[in-house]
Amino acid sequence: xxxxxxxxxxxxxxxxxxxxxxxxxxxxxxxxxxxxxxxxxxxxxxxxxxxxxxxxxxxxxxxxxxxxxxxxxxxxxxxxxxxxxxxxxxxxxxxxxxxxxxxxxxxxxxxxxxxxxxxxxxxxxxxxxxxxxxxxxxxxxxxxxxxxxxxxxxxxxxxxxxxxxxxxxxxxxxxxxxxxxxxxxxxxxxxxxxxxxxxxxxxxxxxxxxxxxxxxxxxxxxxxxxxxxxxxxxxxxxxxxxxxxxxxxxxxxxxxxxxxxxxxxxxxxxxxxxxxxxxxxxxxxxxxxxxxxxxxxxxxxxxxx
Numbered sequence: 301x302x303x304x305x306x307x308x309x310x311x312x313x314x315x316x317x318x319x320x321x322x323x324x325x326x327x328x329x330x331x332x333x334x335x336x337x338x339x340x341x342x343x344x345x346x347x348x349x350x351x352x353x354x355x356x357x358x359x360x361x362x363x364x365x366x367x368x369x370x371x372x373x374x375x376x377x378x379x380x381x382x383x384x385x386x387x388x389x390x391x392x393x394x395x396x397x398x399x400x401x402x403x404x405x406x407x408x409x410x411x412x413x414x415x416x417x418x419x420x421x422x423x424x425x426x427x428x429x430x431x432x433x434x435x436x437x438x439x440x441x442x443x444x445x446x447x448x449x450x451x452x453x454x455x456x457x458x459x460x461x462x463x464x465x466x467x468x469x470x471x472x473x474x475x476x477x478x479x480x481x482x483x484x485x486x487x488x489x490x491x492x493x494x495x496x497x498x499x500x501x502x503x504x505x506x507x508x509x510x511x512x513x514x515x516x517x518x519x520x521x522x523x524x525x526x527x528x529x530x531x532x533x534x535x536x537x538x539x540x541x542x543x544x545x546x547x548x549x550x551x552x553x554x555x556x557x558x559x560x561x562x563x564x565x566x567x568x569x570x571x572x573x574x575x576x577x578x579x580x581x582x583x584x585x586x587x588x589x590x591x592x593x594x595x596x597x598x599x600x601x602x603x604x605x
Contacts, residue, residue, distance in 0.1 A: 304334035304335070304418055304419065305334060305335055305336075305418050305419050305420075305421040306335070306336045306337065306338060306411070306417055306418040306419065306420050306421065307325075307328070307335065307336075307337045307338075307420075307421055307422060307423070307424050308337075308338050308340060308408060308411070308420060308422070308423050308424070308441075309321055309324075309325050309337055309338070309339045309340070309423075309424045309425075309446075310339075310340050310342075310404065310423065310424070310425045310426060310429045310432050311339065311341065311426045311429070312393070312397075312426035312427070312428035312429050313342065313344055313393070313396070313428075316448065317426050317428070317448055318341070319555035320446070320448045320525060320553050320554075320555065321339065321426060321446060321448075322339065322367075322555070323553045323554065323555050324424075324446055324523070324525075324550065324553050325337045325339060325367055326364065326367065327550075327553065329364060329366045329367055333366075335366065336366035336367070336368070336418055337366065337367050337368070338368045338369075338370060338411065338417075339367070339368070339369050339370070340370050340372055340403075340404055340407060341369060341370065341371050341372065342372050342396070342397075342400045342403075343371060343372060343373065343374040370407060372400060372403040372404065372407065373403055374403075392505075393428050393505070393508060394431065394505075394508045394511065397428070397429050397431045397432065398431055401431070401432065401434065401435050404432060404435050405435045405438065405439075408420070408435065408439055408441075409439065412439060420441060421441075421442075422436065422441050422442040422443060422444060422520070423435075423436040423441055423442070423443045423444065424443075424444045424445070424446055424523070425443060425444075425445055425446070426445075426446060426448065427445055427446070427447045427448065427449075427512060427516065428512065430445065430511075430512050430515035430516060430519075431515065433515060433518060433519065442519075442520045443518075443519050443520060444519055444520050444521050444522070444523065445516055445519045445521075445522045445523065446523050446525070447516075447522050447523065447524045447525065448525050449524075449525065450524065450525075450526050450531060450534070451485065451524050451526050451531045451534035451535050451538055451547065451549065452485050452486065452531060452534045454485075454516075454522065454524060454534075454538065454547070455483065455484060455485025455486075455534050455537060455538055456483055456485065456486075456495075457509070457510075457512065457513035457516070458513055458516075458517070458538075458541070458543075458544055459481070459483045459484060459485070460499060460509075460510060460513060461510060461513035461514055461517070464510055465514070471495075471499060471500065471506065471510070472499075472500055472501060472502050472506050474492035474493065474495065474500060475492075475493060475495075475500035475501065476493065477492045477493060478491070478492075478493070479491075479492045480492065481495075484537050484541070485533070485534040485537045485538060486534075487533055496509075516544075516545070517543065517544060517545065519545050520545060520546075521545050521546040521547075521548060522544075522545055522546070522547050522548065523548045523550045524547060524548065524549050524550065524551065525550065525551040525552065525553045526549050526551045526552070527549050527551050527552060528549050530551075531549075535547065535549055
């Protein structure tokens with residue numbers, strides 16, 4: 301018997317996004333037995349063997365009657381995706397998502413007429429998959445967003461969108477600026493030149509990031525992987541802003557289960573080294589799956605001059 305309502309989840313590329321999305325889906329179906337979720341997974345053009353095995357492991361651990369996974373085809377688009385990747389385009393994610401719109405549309409259309417599906421209540425898309433809102437609109441469904449990072453970052457995106465839309469500011473011109481930005485969700489001003497490179501550089505995807513901010517305003521609501529006690533100031537400021545959709549702090553949504561077989565020797569050696577260090581002698585900094593430090597920063601703990 302089909303559940304009373306069904307949601308379609310669309311995660312972005314990257315295990316951090318997929319794992320968080322799956323954990324969020326598990327949390328939702330655990331709260332209401334009338335709900336089922338189908339996760340549509342876009343075929344990755346990256347290191348297929350490792351990604352596929354890791355994805356399959358994640359899916360097996362998330363096995364649940366009301367949680368289904370569908371791997372979308374790629375067929376004739378595979379060459380186009382490979383070309384996108386080879387160019388290392390800042391607009392890769394946007395174009396990749398647009399390429400997959402047809403596959404999402406086809407599958408959701410089948411779901412709508414299938415007696416095995418429940419009533420489809422809407423889409424829940426990753427922040428980087430905001431263009432999938434177009435598909436949801438075509439079939440008359442609302443779109444919600446699962447924002448895998450913080451309310452502070454969400455508020456920054458909205459502020460940059462305001463600068464672009466209301467002040468005609470080209471934010472890429474700030475990359476060498478000494479200006480400080482008064483961002484509503486930040487307690488203190490922030491130097492413009494320390495903004496993420498993806499925002500400050502056209503070739504690294506500035507247009508795509510700003511486009512995401514614009515589309516987020518059109519959603520019915522945004523679930524953010526944070527909690528109010530952690531970001532009370534940012535959550536309050538976003539809640540007071542009537543130009544943004546309702547914000548729902550739903551975190552922390554964490555995927556903490558790891559199969560020992562997945563760990564390679566390098567990871568094991570790193571963990572052993574960490575275990576051997578004196579208490580309180582190691583500082584852990586993480587800026588997401590794409591964040592990194594150069595050698596000088598890692599050794600000195602200071603930003604480059």
